[in-house]
């Protein structure tokens with residue numbers, strides 16, 4: 404019996420593609436965010452709210468929206484004349500770097516400020532796959548309980564910001580905001596937390612400010 | 627699900643590694659997976675059985691070792 408040492412990361416092909424995407428977006432000074440949440444937490448709703456505001460700010464962006472089979476989300480955003488590319492992942496529960504590269508090949512990158520990826524609704528798998536983003540954004544909602552940060556630590560550790568959506572429902576659901584925020588900080592002490600509601604519009608401006616700040620930092624980066 | 631995707635990536639690396647005249651039949655593949663990857667070893671092992679792969683890997687068993695608190699996804703090596 405013999406043993407051959409390999410020591411190879413099994414995600415290496417994905418990671419290589421992700422690095423290529425990252426360096427080409429770096430060169431073009433485009434900020435890319437990867438939005439991850441469970442199904443129904445409000446990713447598309449946030450884009451419906453924030454998209455028109457970003458436009459008003461003069462920010463040039465494109466949205467890549469992932470879904471296993473349908474193009475419902477893309478249609479919702481298209482109805483608002485938001486620039487959107489649909490990514491269908493089939494049976495896969497996440498978007499990988501190859502899918503992003505293919506989607507971006509349909510987009511004019513020159514002159515763009517921002518790429519927003521709406522990942523497939525799932526708190527586990529999307530966190531595993533680097534897609535070349537600058538930041539991951541974790542979106543939680545009050546309707547899904549305050550214990551999610553502890554249950555899905557990888558996503559929280561990897562995210563720069565956590566959005567807590569559906570604050571308008573706080574009086575109807577058993578969601579302990581202090582508990583949620585405390586456990587977010589325990590899992591990731593540096594995480595920024597934004598409370599918001601896509602229904603009332605509360606906190607959307609804070610999200611826009613965060614995005615603008617990130618775009619500015621990216622523009623100032625040396626290539 | 628994503629176990630399948632991971633196994634496919636792993637097999638594409640293994641297919642190249644076993645393309646080596648001194649290797650006739652692989653008995654075991656050792657894979658190290660961090661706990662934070664939320665992998666179910668049994669699902670990985672099962673996917674590995676069924677995914678198309680080099681004939682040299684046909685009878686190989688996948689041995690998944692979970693690393694507490696870790697994030698790795700490393701093929702450590704193959705026993706042949």
Ligand SMILES: Nc1nc2c(ncn2[C@@H]2O[C@H](COP(=O)(O)OP(=O)(O)O)[C@@H](O)[C@H]2O)c(=O)[nH]1
Nearest residue numbers: 442443444445446447448524568569600601602
């Ligand atoms: N009450 C309330 N409902 C919301 C809010 N944000 C989203 N929703 C609803 O939650 C459901 C799922 O939202 P959607 O944006 O499709 O979630 P996604 O799967 O993460 O893209 C829809 O019925 C939305 O109208 C919110 O802040 N408050």
Ligand SMILES: [Mg+2]
Nearest residue numbers: 446447476521
């Ligand atoms: Mg959606």
